[in-house]
Amino acid sequence: MDKAYEAKKYEDDIYKKWEESGAFKADSDSDKESFTISMPPPNATGVLHLGHSVMLALEDIMIRHRRMKGYEVLWLPGTDHAAIATENVVIRKLKEDQGIENPRSLGRKKLVDEIKKYVANSQGTIRSQIRKMGASCDWERERYTMDKSLHRCVNEVFKKMYDDELIYRGERVVNWDVALQTTLADDEVEHEEKEGILYTFEYLTAKQTGGEPLYVGTSRPETKLGDNAIAVHPDDKRYQHLIGKNFDVEWPGGQTINVTVIADHDIDPEFGTGALGVTPFHSKIDYDMWLRHREDIKAKPIHVIDENGKITNNIKGYEGLTVIEARNKFVGELKSAGKMKSEERYIQQMSISYRSKMPVEPIPKLQWFIDVNKQAIDWKGKKMSLKEAMQAVIKDHDIRIIPDRFEKIYFHWVDNLQDWCISRQIWWGHRIPVWYRQDEKSSDTHVGLEAPEGDGWKQDEDTLDTWFSSALWTWSTLIDPDIADDHSLSFDELLSKSPDFIKFHPTQIMETGYDIIFFWIARMILATTYATKQIPFETVYLHGLIRTREGKKMSKSDPETCIDPLDMIEKYGADAIRLSMVIGSTPGNDTRLYEEKIQGYRNFTNKLWNASRFVLGILEEKNVTDEPVVDYDNLTDADQWILNKLNETIKDVDDGLMEYKISETGQILYDFLWNDFCDWYLELSKGDKQNLAVLYHALKNILILLHPFIPFVTEVIWSQLPGQSEMLIRHDYPKPDGRKYNWKSLDNVIEVIKSIRRLRGENKIEPAQKIAVNIYSAKHYDDLQNNQEDIIRLARISDLVIDKKGVKLSGAATDVVNGIEIFIPLEGLVDTEKEKVRLGKEIGNLEGYIKGLDAKLSNDKFAKNAPKEVVDGEKAKLSEAENKLEKLKEQLGNL
RNA sequence: GGGCGCUUAGCUCAGUUGGUUAGAGCGUCUGGUUUACACCCAGAAGGUCAUAAGUUCGACUCUUAUAGCGCCCACCA
Numbered sequence: 001m002d003k004a005y006e007a008k009k010y011e012d013d014i015y016k017k018w019e020e021s022g023a024f025k026a027d028s029d030s031d032k033e034s035f036t037i038s039m040p041p042p043n044a045t046g047v048l049h050l051g052h053s054v055m056l057a058l059e060d061i062m063i064r065h066r067r068m069k070g071y072e073v074l075w076l077p078g079t080d081h082a083a084i085a086t087e088n089v090v091i092r093k094l095k096e097d098q099g100i101e102n103p104r105s106l107g108r109k110k111l112v113d114e115i116k117k118y119v120a121n122s123q124g125t126i127r128s129q130i131r132k133m134g135a136s137c138d139w140e141r142e143r144y145t146m147d148k149s150l151h152r153c154v155n156e157v158f159k160k161m162y163d164d165e166l167i168y169r170g171e172r173v174v175n176w177d178v179a180l181q182t183t184l185a186d187d188e189v190e191h192e193e194k195e196g197i198l199y200t201f202e203y204l205t206a207k208q209t210g211g212e213p214l215y216v217g218t219s220r221p222e223t224k225l226g227d228n229a230i231a232v233h234p235d236d237k238r239y240q241h242l243i244g245k246n247f248d249v250e251w252p253g254g255q256t257i258n259v260t261v262i263a264d265h266d267i268d269p270e271f272g273t274g275a276l277g278v279t280p281f282h283s284k285i286d287y288d289m290w291l292r293h294r295e296d297i298k299a300k301p302i303h304v305i306d307e308n309g310k311i312t313n314n315i316k317g318y319e320g321l322t323v324i325e326a327r328n329k330f331v332g333e334l335k336s337a338g339k340m341k342s343e344e345r346y347i348q349q350m351s352i353s354y355r356s357k358m359p360v361e362p363i364p365k366l367q368w369f370i371d372v373n374k375q376a377i378d379w380k381g382k383k384m385s386l387k388e389a390m391q392a393v394i395k396d397h398d399i400r401i402i403p404d405r406f407e408k409i410y411f412h413w414v415d416n417l418q419d420w421c422i423s424r425q426i427w428w429g430h431r432i433p434v435w436y437r438q439d440e441k442s443s444d445t446h447v448g449l450e451a452p453e454g455d456g457w458k459q460d461e462d463t464l465d466t467w468f469s470s471a472l473w474t475w476s477t478l479i480d481p482d483i484a485d486d487h488s489l490s491f492d493e494l495l496s497k498s499p500d501f502i503k504f505h506p507t508q509i510m511e512t513g514y515d516i517i518f519f520w521i522a523r524m525i526l527a528t529t530y531a532t533k534q535i536p537f538e539t540v541y542l543h544g545l546i547r548t549r550e551g552k553k554m555s556k557s558d559p560e561t562c563i564d565p566l567d568m569i570e571k572y573g574a575d576a577i578r579l580s581m582v583i584g585s586t587p588g589n590d591t592r593l594y595e596e597k598i599q600g601y602r603n604f605t606n607k608l609w610n611a612s613r614f615v616l617g618i619l620e621e622k623n624v625t626d627e628p629v630v631d632y633d634n635l636t637d638a639d640q641w642i643l644n645k646l647n648e649t650i651k652d653v654d655d656g657l658m659e660y661k662i663s664e665t666g667q668i669l670y671d672f673l674w675n676d677f678c679d680w681y682l683e684l685s686k687g688d689k690q691n692l693a694v695l696y697h698a699l700k701n702i703l704i705l706l707h708p709f710i711p712f713v714t715e716v717i718w719s720q721l722p723g724q725s726e727m728l729i730r731h732d733y734p735k736p737d738g739r740k741y742n743w744k745s746l747d748n749v750i751e752v753i754k755s756i757r758r759l760r761g762e763n764k765i766e767p768a769q770k771i772a773v774n775i776y777s778a779k780h781y782d783d784l785q786n787n788q789e790d791i792i793r794l795a796r797i798s799d800l801v802i803d804k805k806g807v808k809l810s811g812a813a814t815d816v817v818n819g820i821e822i823f824i825p826l827e828g829l830v831d832t833e834k835e836k837v838r839l840g841k842e843i844g845n846l847e848g849y850i851k852g853l854d855a856k857l858s859n860d861k862f863a864k865n866a867p868k869e870v871v872d873g874e875k876a877k878l879s880e881a882e883n884k885l886e887k888l889k890e891q892l893g894n895l
Numbered sequence: 896g897g898g899c900g901c902u903u904a905g906c907u908c909a910g911u912u913g914g915u916u917a918g919a920g921c922g923u924c925u926g927g928u929u930u931a932c933a934c935c936c937a938g939a940a941g942g943u944c945a946u947a948a949g950u951u952c953g954a955c956u957c958u959u960a961u962a963g964c965g966c967c968c969a970c971c972a
Contacts, residue, residue, distance in 0.1 A: 003932075268972085515967095609931085611932075686930050758938065856953075873914080
């Protein structure tokens with residue numbers, strides 16, 4: 001074995017061996033309890049980033065742990081077609097690489113083929129990068145959101161919802177991404193604060209109102225060319241006499257509109273002039289207001305802005321102007337006409353597309369929607385709406401969210417959920433499975449898996465929101481592709497006849513970043529409860545975002561702060577990355593990552609490597625070729641101590657992982673290996689009482705316990721361990737052995753050694769200098785006597801005196817631990833004055849401590865209210881401290 | 896505007912039913928080469944747990960307020 005572990009030399013080979021051995025494969029025929037994770041599918045054309053790395057590290061830990069525990073484990077990998085994102089990438093490529101000015105002019109089929117080609121070419125990248133992280137997922141079950149079987153599920157769910165009247169087509173004001181030329185769902189719109197201007201101008205003249213002119217404030221004056229109402233608060237005294245009246249308004253440019261004054265409670269009389277110009281076709285609230293007052297409003301809404309963000313032909317003199325041009329023109333006209341009352345700067349919220357980062361225009365369009373309020377689903381015997389079912393599964397704790405504060409965030413979102421616009425005007429994705437046929441006499445609509453018989457059917461041009469197919473991910477991936485091919489089977493039969501679905505759904509845990517709780521988590525709950533009558537997952541584990549050391553978002557454009565996981569794997573190994581992603585971060589909280597952190601965990605893998613090298617060296621020296629059997633009747637104090645620690649560690653680690661406390665558990669293992677096993681047990685094994693079987697046993701279990709966290713290095717070392725034929729990935733997970741060990745004896749020894757080392761350090765005794773030490777303890781005499789060789793060696797002692805009691809040496813450095821008195825009597829080596837000061841300080845501390853304990857214990861209320869264990873514990877502490885104080889005082893007097 | 900989170904050693908962070916003299920890693924300082932490891936070993940320094948009040952025998956932990964930082968949701972035009 002090399003002196004230092006070089007991850008690069010081993011990782012790819014190990015991964016290959018695992019994969020070829022079939023260790024990742026799940027068996028739907030198994031009798032074992034199942035444990036399933038659906039891997040959140042990265043974009044098919046993506047490259048591995050830190051978000052993927054955290055996801056893969058966490059999920060692989062969970063998966064490997066359960067696999068070793070004997071669950072039938074399925075971790076299903078896959079990729080997402082990422083509709084808008086992918087189409088854009090390809091369009092840009094065609095423009096840049098092939099000089100095609102407008103790739104859409106290629107036509108639908110050709111462009112989609114180009115995209116398919118691009119996806120097929122780049123899908124391999126992310127696959128191999130997932131492997132680099134060590135992810136032990138079942139590649140034979142890999143799925144892609146555009147697979148045939150998934151496509152069928154998409155169409156089936158669409159049809160089912162359509163038949164249940166949960167999906168409808170209607171003309172609504174939708175979020176229109178002008179740059180990408182498509183609609184967006186509400187949660188795909190981001191809000192950005194921007195300084196804008198609130199224009200206040202004369203809308204109705206004094207003559208029209210019969211009193212003061214009516215002023216209206218707006219940040220988008222150009223839309224006022226399409227108003228059909230003015231809304232005021234019903235109780236607003238200023239406008240009472242106008243409510244219900246109609247007015248013809250002639251704008252300075254000559255355009256005329258007719259507006260009705262309506263009263264609506266949504267109007268805030270305090271804001272602006274308390275009067276709002278209602279533009280139904282270019283604002284969702286205005287649209288809703290129009291719907292509410294449709295009966296009263298005389299004029300029809302006017303379409304002002306078109307899909308390109310330009311003014312329509314409906315507005316004379318403005319045709320073809322951009323929104324900004326129109327605004328400037330209109331404002332100019334108002335000013336010249338003397339109608340502009342004021343222009344105030346204020347902070348307004350801009351709607352921005354999360355995809356294009358460009359402004360979103362509300363415009364009216366005929367689109368497909370999912371009705372979230374219609375009661376159409378049976379959930380646990382109750383008729384519910386999609387929204388109610390989404391609420392119920394969390395409220396009833398069918399699904400648990402970690403950390404639980406995200407439940408509140410989830411509820412807030414669901415409570416305010418509106419119908420989901422699912423149609424997109426792009427070509428890449430699942431095309432809406434609806435066909436239309438029109439002739440002079442009739443118009444037909446067909447919804448189904450394929451075009452109906454007969455001529456003249458044309459499929460809907462739009463595709464589905466990419467999250468529609470993602471919403472089915474936990475189960476559409478489990479539908480047997482052969483069964484999905486059989487169109488004679490009903491949708492319910494697809495589920496009931498697919499062995500994987502039966503065995504592995506619902507999944508146990510959905511682990512993903514909290515940033516997609518709405519896009520994805522909520523949508524999976526929505527679609528899966530509806531379509532399968534099952535929850536998609538039992539637990540949601542939300543990890544935080546990875547940030548730079550300064551707490552900023554990492555961006556690819558800034559290579560200074562942006563860490564590329566692939567570079568780090570190359571440099572430090574996947575194991576080190578995994579630990580750095582997982583230790584010291586808690587669910588739902590962002591973590592900062594920097595190279596030194598990864599380096600630290602690389603050091604840890606190297607520590608394991610060297611500890612193993614040490615043990616393996618001894619085994620080899622002693623010609624051990626098979627696993628030695630531990631002789632439990634013949635254990636040293638050190639053996640008992642480490643076996644006890646091992647039992648505790650096994651329990652804590654197993655419990656911790658079962659509760660998904662990944663960070664804490666990793667920390668426990670880190671400490672156990674480094675502080676207990678290496679610093680003490682291995683050091684003690686360098687003495688005269690080496691126990692081969694226990695060394696082997698401890699190392700073996702350490703490798704098993706660490707394997708889920710750092711699979712590569714543990715597997716490499718495992719292959720060197722004599723007597724193990726099977727790969728570590730398949731090994732059984734340990735249980736505590738149930739034995740009682742005497743760990744206290746060695747604990748005393750350790751305390752004594754630590755104390756002597758500290759005294760040496762404080763008195764500046766050279767490490768090479770061996771010293772004389774006297775130790776007195778009646779109670780622990782045997783413990784010390786039995787381990788004196790180790791004390792001599794590890795504390796570097798020349799003459800050791802251990803006695804039940806003895807002369808309190810003067811002029812010595814002294815300490816008391818666990819009632820054991822320690823003297824280092826070398827005159828000349830110990831600075832008496834310094835030692836006096838030190839002892840005095842320690843006595844002072846101890847007296848303060850005792851005073852506090854005294855006060856606590858003499859307080860009647862404490863004795864009355866505190867549990868007995870606590871009181872007893874405090875009493876024990878007090879007597880221990882008093883004992884120590886007495887001895888220290890004595891020692892001080894002796895100096 | 897509504898909601899959430901964070902504030903603990905110089906830095907990055909743990910601390911889950913309130914009960915140790917508050918922990919780790921990195922960094923710093925003092926020393927080191929012993930049957931693995933300098934990607935290492937031994938030791939040390941460093942904290943009014945943001946601030947203030949409250950509940951309690953007891954608060955880093957619970958309550959309330961305040962401040963700073965961050966995030967999410969929301970079309971007061």
